[in-house]
Amino acid sequence: xxxxxxxxxxxxxxxxxxxxxxxxxxxxxxxxxxxxxxxxxxxxxxxxxxxxxxxxxxxxxxxxxxxxxxxxxxxxxxxxxxxxxxxxxxxxxxxxxxxxxxxxxxxxxxxxxxxxxxxxxxxxxxxxxxxxxxxxxxxxxxxxxxxxxxxxxxxxxxxxxxxxxxxxxxxxxxxxxxxxxxxxxxxxxxxxxxxxxxxxxxxxxxx
Ligand code: ADP
Ligand code: TYD
Numbered sequence: 001x002x003x004x005x006x007x008x009x010x011x012x013x014x015x016x017x018x019x020x021x022x023x024x025x026x027x028x029x030x031x032x033x034x035x036x037x038x039x040x041x042x043x044x045x046x047x048x049x050x051x052x053x054x055x056x057x058x059x060x061x062x063x064x065x066x067x068x069x070x071x072x073x074x075x076x077x078x079x080x081x082x083x084x085x086x087x088x089x090x091x092x093x094x095x096x097x098x099x100x101x102x103x104x105x106x107x108x109x110x111x112x113x114x115x116x117x118x119x120x121x122x123x124x125x126x127x128x129x130x131x132x133x134x135x136x137x138x139x140x141x142x143x144x145x146x147x148x149x150x151x152x153x154x155x156x157x158x159x160x161x162x163x164x165x166x167x168x169x170x171x172x173x174x175x176x177x178x179x180x181x182x183x184x185x186x187x188x189x190x191x192x193x194x195x196x197x198x199x200x201x202x203x204x205x206x207x
Contacts, residue, residue, distance in 0.1 A: 004087040005033075005203065006127070008098040011135030012166055013155045014142030015185045016192065020133070021096055023193045027200050028092050036086040039096035040074065044081045047074035055152040068106040068116050075099065076123040084127055099124050100132060100172050100180070105154065108168025109161045131203055133196060134173055135185035139166050142185075 007024065009017045021037070028035045041051040053059060054070050075098070086093050099120050107116035139162035146155060173180045181199050183192055 004089065004091040004093060005131075005207075006083065006087055006093045006095070006129045007200075008095045008100070008129040008132045009135065010097060010100045010104070010132055010169065010180075011185060012137060012139040012142040012162060012169075013151075014145035015135035015137045016145075016189070017096055017135055019189055020135070020183075020192060020196055021094060023196060024094055024133075024200070027197055028094070031204065034089075034091045035094060036082065036091050037094045037096075038078065038082055040078060040098055040101065041071055042074065043078040043083075043095075044074075046077045046081075050074040050077075055154065057153050057156070059153060064106065064110040064112055065115070067110065068102060068112055068119060071102050071106065072119045072123040075102070075120065076125075079124055079127050084125075087127070095129070098129060098132070100134075100169070103172060104165045104168035108171070109157070109165040111164070129179060131199065132176075132180045133199075134169055134180050134182050135192075136169070136173075136182050137185040139163060 009021055009024070011017055025035060025037060040047070041054055042048045050070050050073060054062075054067060054074075083093055083095070102116050102120055106112050107114070140159060143151075143155070143159075143162065173182050183195055185192060
């Protein structure tokens with residue numbers, strides 16, 4: 001099977017993911033590579049409908065396991081409809097959040113633990129990113145970058161929840177040193193971009 005490159009970007013809300021995704025897109029455009037940009041939850045028509053339910057501030061009664069399964073359901077659709085076909089065509093897939101978000105937010109933040117990895121092993125069906133950039137920033141700093149009236153159901157969770165999510169991310173980084181690249185996201189946009197670009201050059205050189 002012809003194989004493209006799969007890159008995901010992770011981190012607390014407001015950590016600068018969208019900002020750096022623009023830089024990552026530019027990097028691959030400059031290299032004349034065919035890119036597919038996508039995001040989770042969402043990335044497909046079905047996934048976007050699931051996203052609207054999960055992030056709705058009126059869905060406060062949602063059970064945590066329901067939430068975890070909805071994220072995984074959106075992901076299963078995303079992997080089969082968008083990510084796998086694009087990689088098979090040799091494209092570069094850039095994904096704003098992927099399975100690590102579920103492990104961090106539902107596994108650690110919601111304290112659902114191992115169940116989240118199990119459900120998601122079916123959703124990703126072996127399709128994992130080649131590189132994951134983890135934007136590391138104190139969650140309270142990230143939160144302060146987002147306007148209060150623009151926060152969705154997950155973003156408006158309490159500080160302890162976001163601290164636990166961040167702890168989950170750090171654990172994932174420790175457990176996956178070959179895939180997850182930790183980025184100090186408290187620095188300037190340009191400094192972060194330089195780090196990301198040098199890692200991407202390395203990735204291309206290894207192809
Ligand atoms: P995310 O996609 O992770 O939620 P964004 O890229 O949307 O984060 O950034 C959130 C806010 O923080 C935006 O207003 C953005 O301009 C700003 N921002 C992004 N990166 C930095 C940075 N390195 N330093 C300071 N502010 C930043
Ligand atoms: P989004 O608006 O995409 O946030 P951001 O711009 O910070 O990425 O909202 C996605 C929210 O959903 C975010 O708070 C993280 C959360 N999330 C999970 O809890 N589990 C998941 O598996 C995914 C993909 C996202």
